[in-house]
Amino acid sequence: MAGLFFAVSSLTCLFMFSEAYTINDELSLHAAIFNSTYDRDVRPGATRSTPLQINVTFTFKSIKELDESVGKFSITGALGVFWVDHRLSWNPADYGGDLNTTVVPQKKVWIPFLVNMMDFDTLKEIGHNELHLRVGSDGIVTWVTPNMFESTCDADMSYYPFDSQTCILKFYIPGFTFSEIEFTIPRTSMDMNEYSKNGLWEVKETRIYTATNSQQIQELRMAISMKRRPVYYISSLILPVAFLSFLQLIVFLMPPDCGERVGFVTTVLLAIAVYLTLVQDKLPEGSEPSVSYLSYKLLGDFMIGVFMTISVIVGLRFYHREDEKIIPSYLETFHRISFGCCRCRRKHKVNLEEKESTKEVTIDSVSKILTWRDIGMATDRFSLIFFGMMLFNCNFVYLVVMAAFA
Template sequence: MTAKVGLSLMSINDLNMIDQSMTVMGWLTMEWGDYRLKWEKANYDDVDQIFATDRDVWKPELFIDNSLDDVSILQGGNSLFRVSNTGRVDWEHPRIFVTTCTVDTTFYPFDTQECAIGVTSSAHTVEEMKLLHLWENISVKDLVENGEWIYVTSRVETSVIKMTTGKGEKEYSLLKFIVVLTRRYDYYVTNVILPVITTSLLTILVFILPVDSGEKVSYALTVLLALAVLLTLIADSMPSTSIYVSILSVYLAYTLVMGVLAVGLTVLVLRIQSHDSEKPVPVWLHKLTRRLFARGACWKGFFCCRNRKEHLNTALKSSNGGHVGKYGYDQRRGFLMYSWSQIAEILDWFLFVLFSWSTIIVTFAFMVILKVGSTFY
């Protein structure tokens, strides 16, 4: 025989990422034929249908395949069976469905999830009873709006599951009612993404904080602790699984690493700043500062906008009444030498420029991947 099953949804109660479960409320509509229940309505005062309980008529032994709280056989309870004179039996079974759902958090909070409710038989093999879908999709005519999830679409899949018993392998018919939901991300943009981005931008401000303020290290540590707290809060709302890694978690890890680097580099800048001014600066540090730090950060403009030799000649003219003569090596070298405090200042500005560009580029890339990637996933 064949039995047709349809699912109607009334509400989407919860989609729990931690427990990997979905809770919905609705009812199953089942329809099958029983030739033993046929009658001629002319012989019974034109009665074409009656109502009966599960104690009076036969019903398929069905259960929810992926249920979490109740895997028992679907019972009639107080619901009635509508029996037609043609032998067709209709049964509507209301229920709260709590089923497993593997949540993909890759594009959280712009994610779209697919969760299924599986209906199969516990007693009748596919040769004895075949399950068919009553409708092409899940009925959502009575579905109420959910505050966190938006219903997108649904579909019904038919398949066969195999079970090994003492008498060999048996096949049972399986119906999967798959509902596709997408998350409302407005709340998460305001309460998750925006705080993370703003806190990561605060990290770069440590490099323009004056050394004389004495607050550089404490400021860097405060921002680092804020990032660690945000990472902990978001991690607590995600499942403890390595099957799917959230891009947002990767971005948080990146900002945490940048915060740690900011603390270490701030300590290095303070170490250079407090160095004994009587001790000469090593030649290699001069070269590194002049060729990398100052040039890369456009220090005072001339390193990236004008030729260094031209700036040197300008400086020599200003110190010698507007004339450039033949100057010795020591005099020319003196204009290219920096003190410890100047090196610390240039390094601070270089790190500010480096962290600013890297944070902006990486943040923009991650946000584009999150939003665009979830659309095509």
């Protein structure tokens, strides 16, 4: 039994060895298929009335960058292109029996001259002459070109930093019409098995499809839909600006005699201006399709801060005005409104006879006990409530808009 097994194994090995192709077989094959009649400048296709079918796939590796300020989008990946060149077919039995595929330099074979229509810099051909491709005995050519693919991408920054973007790469083969070369898509999405996650963008969807432009040229399009990861921007931009804005309200609770009110409110205002500058440097300069709502929100916070600074200065002028000057009636009304129509809280000594003889306190008697310091306190009270509501509404409206988009 062991002898029979050894004999069968020996015959199998001998058969396999006799069927294995050698380097001479491959050299003979290359000499046969790349003969003087093969012209790499002529597209494949025995029947010229039928367009050459070119299958395209894409293996997505990573997102390199999306620079919104200049509209530059770049990714890394491998473009797989497959077609049939009947001139490169052979019978494996004539070349060792198992020579089913061979690898040849790209420059020796006809390849589709793919051009990136939306390249950020200059239009250039996809691929490199030093690359190799694989040819099968049935004439199927497999061409895989790893590269970094760049494209222009006009980002819509309306909802930054809670925005989603869709960038498209467009390819076409110049010189050939739809009746001569036709793109076919065996898979309508990119291969994400080798994708490396990006810390800034989350890929939501990928699409590969064809479209015909206004010049009746077929285009191969690859679309990538992404959503920005907003955690970094919330912690480093939105929350600090919100805290700074509400920190300005503390100025109306500071003692007016400390002498730091104007310096405090101006410092916080400048901090908000710095954040506004940082956001503007990040966003594109154009106004279309829309300016970021965050810019409007920061501008609103900045304008509220400006009016708060003015209010602080006006209040300090009231605090330090001499009591000999008469308080106008409209400021008396403002004081009553600010303190809820209540009498001035300043202590005033009233003798017994005056209290018994006077049943009501007239407006004239109230104006006599008011001081400019009371007007300053009314200004602080009104400003604290008014600007607090303004800041709350500004932030609340922004959050509602962002929540509606999300």
